[in-house]
Amino acid sequence: MTGDEEVPGYLATDVAALLTPIASGEVLAAICALNGSKCDVIEVPQGTFAVMVDSSPGRADQAATAVSSIQRDIVMVTAERHDGQVTVRRWAKGVKGEEIAPGLALDQAPEIVRNIMLGAITMDEIATTNPDMVFPGRMGRVKAFRILRKLSSRARRDESR
Secondary structure (H helix, E strand, C coil): CCCCCCCHHHHHHCCEEECCCCHHHHHHHHHHHCCHHHHHHHHEEEEEEEEECCCCCCCCHHHHHHHHCCCCCCCEEEEEEECCCCEEEEECCEEEEEEEHHHHHHHHHHHHHHHHCCCCCCHHHHHCCCHHHHHEEEHHHHHHHHHHHHHHHHHHHHHCC
16 A cells, blocks of 8 residues: 555554464463553464454564564464555574465464454454353463462373373
8 A cells, every 4th residue: 555545444454463373372371461562362283373452563573573583483473454454474493484475374264364464353242242252361470470370380280190
């Protein structure tokens, strides 16, 4: 789009998000919160999808750096929509990778991810209509640490059985 064109209403709101293979929405929300990235997370068939509360440019990169540094064995993507343009980028081991064609990436993404990235629905609307689907990452660092510690203890207990 050129500077003279107006962005259609459904694309006017910016979005910064992560799509990860992490299975637990609670884990991703806590990791993001622990690293200062406030987000709301939903579980999708491929893992989890987090939408940053602050969608300003670079917020998805900040969260991706933290998450992929902690979860070094995963490959994830950031997806951002600014001024109606969607950008998707691969991340691994704390390092930003190559850009992926947004059409290709969104074609492979779950329907709910496509709908959010294309402006058909917002995370707030999902939280209102399906509150049990959304894991709020709008928590303090102490609460995030407690959640991760509790989940880690539970996982160790399950392994020892």
